[in-house]
Structure formats: structure tokens, C-alpha cells
Amino acid sequence: MKERQFVDSATVYVRAGRGGDGSASFRREAHVEFGGPDGGDGGRGGDVILVGSRHEDSLISLFYSPKLVAGNGEPGRSQQMYGRNGRNLVVKVPCGTSVIDPETDEVVFDVVEDGAEVVIAKGGRGGWGNVHFKSATNQAPTKFIPGEEGEEFTFRFELKVIAEIGLVGFPNAGKSSLLSAISEARPKIGAYPFTTLNPIIGTVVYNDFAQVRVADIPGIIEGAHEGVGLGIDFLKHISRAKVLMFVVDCAGVDGRTPWDDYRALRDEIRRYDPEMLKRPTVLVANKIDLPGAEANLARLEKTVRRKALAISAADGAGLDALRAKIRETVRPVPPGGATGRATASGRKPRSRPDSHEEVSAEKFAKATFLQL
16 A cells, blocks of 8 residues: 655645625616615625644645635625625644745744634625615616625645654664554654654553653754754654653664763754753653663763663563653643642642432432422
């Protein structure tokens, strides 16, 4: 089966519908001496609307169909009948889609939440019919107003994936193996660099159904902030992440040292966007099961002066501690809210009783009588 292409950028022509023209008609009926003007108004042009959808993960449909045109409004008719409004064009896009002005690189619209609607081009207003222009001195006006043109733009759509945690690491550090070990995501895993070519999203699910989304991007190499390798094309996909998780190869399989890797990764992020390093970060030392990893772990923590979570994505060592660290850092809220936590008002929500209350026969009979 042919693998579906991932597209995170597309240039799109957008045009809202034109408003319908007003009508210049006159009432003509048998036995009606004074008909007068009865031209109706034109219908409004349709809007172009974007809707965020968590079921979409690529801009491939816009890449191959880069023209979004809404319906035109119909003209007014006689007997003061309004023209039909133009049909709105509703387009589903992935959550995290930015609509950018290509001339100024300014973000005009941003679709972040699932189900959020954004009108990116408004339809033109319908024109007035001649019924609006009758007066005592002009009883047979032929004047009408044509419909307005809809808004017309050329935008650049860019997708920046939505995830609470972004995995950052050099090629072959084991990020894809880690993602598949802590979530249901099944990225392609291979013993060679750049196995991952597209961003992959995985969801860590806890026992109380709280969820944390984790984004794995292709491996970073030195100079990525300048576009070297896959570079900026995929660094942008962790720009929305609340937490950065640096994954280093603690065993130095490719002849690299984990402390130099960590420093190089931070330097690439700093050169790309210094504000990203102000977010919470987690250091993960992967491949702790391989020879020499224990000694490298001690030197890593001493050199970078911070604690690292030692794990092995291959055999599962340390993954429970990593899941707990993710929850502690992100603090996801289970569906329906967390029992025992303070609400926005500072009061704790009422919890459900552990057992049913025993009701006497007299109390039950009284309650039933009051309901009747």
C-alpha cells in the first residue's frame, strides 16, 4: 500500500462568495392600477470557514486542492423576494494550523482547539432592490444596488502540531522507540539515522484516563536552526509544546557523548527560538541497558549539573518513573476533573459517596408521597 504523504505547508487561494444583485422590477398584475416597484434584495455571499479537527493530521488536501471558493449569493427577484444566500465553504484543518500572510509573514488566524471555527474570508453583502428607492417624488425608481464582492486572499497555511511534550534528540537516540513504549503510537523504528521523516503524535494514557500528547520529530543535527538537514521544517512542530524532553543516547552507540549531545541540542533550540528554553525541560538518558551507559550517566549528570532519568526503551527499564515524571510536569486533568483537587474558586469538588445511603421504609414512603 502506498504510504500517505505528510504535508505541513500549503499556499492557498481563498475567495468568499459575491453578494447577489438587487432587483429592479415592477409589480404587474391584472386589475392593479398602481403596481409600483417590487424588486427584492440579493442574497449574501458565502464565507470561507476553517474548523479545527483532531482527526486531521496533515494539510495534504489543501496542498493538492489549493483553491477555496465559497458560493455566490443569488440576485433578488420580483414581488420583493430575497435572493438565496451563498453556501458557506467549511474546511476541516488539523489543530495547530496557522494562516499566514505570505507578504508580511504575519499570522492572521490560528486554529488551535478541536471544533474551533475561524472565518478567514467574509462573503459580500447582497445588493438592494428598487423597492428601497421609492418615494413620493420618485414612484417608479429603476435604481438598484449590485452585490458586493467577497473577500479574496492568498494565504500560506502552516501546521504546527499540538502536543504537551516535544521529544528532542539527535538521530538514532531512540525517540521513536521511546514513543512506542509509552503510548499506542507505532512509528517506524530502524537501527539507522533519520528513520523518522515526519512528526509522530502519541498519547500517554493513565489509569484515570488522563492523557498527555507527545510529539516525536525527526532527529536534529547541528545547524538545524539554519535549515541544515530537516532543520526548521520540523523544529516548528515542537514550538507549541509545553514541555521539552531531551533524549540522549547514554551508551554513545554512534561514537557521540551524551553530555555533548545535550549541550548541542540546547544550543540548536536556543538559536531557533530562545523563548522555548524558558519552558520546563526533562532530560532522559536512553539505552541505559547497554555497556558503558552507567558510567556515562554519572558523567552526564556531573557535567550538565542536572538529574537525568535513566531508561531503556528497549526493555522497559525506568519507563514507569518517566510516565510519573511526565504526569508531574504536565499535570493533565482527567475527564470530568480530578477528585480532591481545588477548583478555580478554591473549593474542592464534592466527591461521590463510597457506598449507597441506606433509606428506611418510612423515609422512602414519605419521599414517594411527596413526589406524587
